[in-house]
Amino acid sequence: MLSIDKITAIEEEHYSSSHTPSLGRAYDAFVARWKEGALDRETALRLLFLIWYGRAEPPYLTGLKDVNRTRINELFQRLGGEFSTDPEVLFVVMIMCQIAPWALGEEPHWREIGERFRLRLAERPRPELSKQTFARRGAYGHYFTNRWESFIASDQ
Numbered sequence: 001m002l003s004i005d006k007i008t009a010i011e012e013e014h015y016s017s018s019h020t021p022s023l024g025r026a027y028d029a030f031v032a033r034w035k036e037g038a039l040d041r042e043t044a045l046r047l048l049f050l051i052w053y054g055r056a057e058p059p060y061l062t063g064l065k066d067v068n069r070t071r072i073n074e075l076f077q078r079l080g081g082e083f084s085t086d087p088e089v090l091f092v093v094m095i096m097c098q099i100a101p102w103a104l105g106e107e108p109h110w111r112e113i114g115e116r117f118r119l120r121l122a123e124r125p126r127p128e129l130s131k132q133t134f135a136r137r138g139a140y141g142h143y144f145t146n147r148w149e150s151f152i153a154s155d156q
Contacts, residue, residue: 001036002029004043011138014063021063023050023139034071039078042137045092048075049140056100072104082113087128090121092140095147 002010007029013022030047051072054064079089096104097114104110131148134141 001033001038004046007033007046008136008138011140014139015142023054023063024065026050026138027054027064027067031068031071034075041079044075044078045089046138046140048072048079049092049096049143051075052096052100052103053139053143055103056096069103069105076104082116084117085120087121087124088133090117090124091129091148091151092144094118094121095144095151 007026010022010029011026013020014026027047027050030043030050033043034047050064051067051069054062054067055069057064059065076093079093080086084090084093094114094117097110097117101107101110101114129148131145134145134148
């Protein structure tokens with residue numbers, strides 16, 4: 001089983017100057033971690049993101065092909081599900097639900113979850129998260145750093 005750090009290094013190839021399409025290998029490594037019993041929060045967050053991203057964006061952009069959506073509910077439940085109070089989970093799921101809820105499953109269901117998470121996040125003190133929250137976390141980190149900065153700017 002590859003460590004999170006080794007998978008992060010694979011993902012960073014995607015953002016290097018050569019733009020090596022490496023997210024498919026990272027996805028496979030996260031799936032293997034999950035199957036082998038690494039049910040930790042970081043694996044769940046990053047695998048959920050890669051599944052969503054692979055379904056929301058075209059393979060030529062992401063390098064993700066044949067992404068299987070069957071684990072979404074299991075991953076989501078592992079992260080607290082609809083009753084999560086974790087600010088990072090609230091934020092990333094809200095963003096995924098705002099951008100491409102259909103990539104997670106039934107669009108109306110996920111739009112509703114995204115809206116509930118937006119409201120729950122709005123009730124929390126700012127800033128519980130920061131740009132540093134997403135640092136050194138591979139594709140997940142790159143993606144949500146940009147979204148966090150936009151979110152904070154729009155909240156001012």
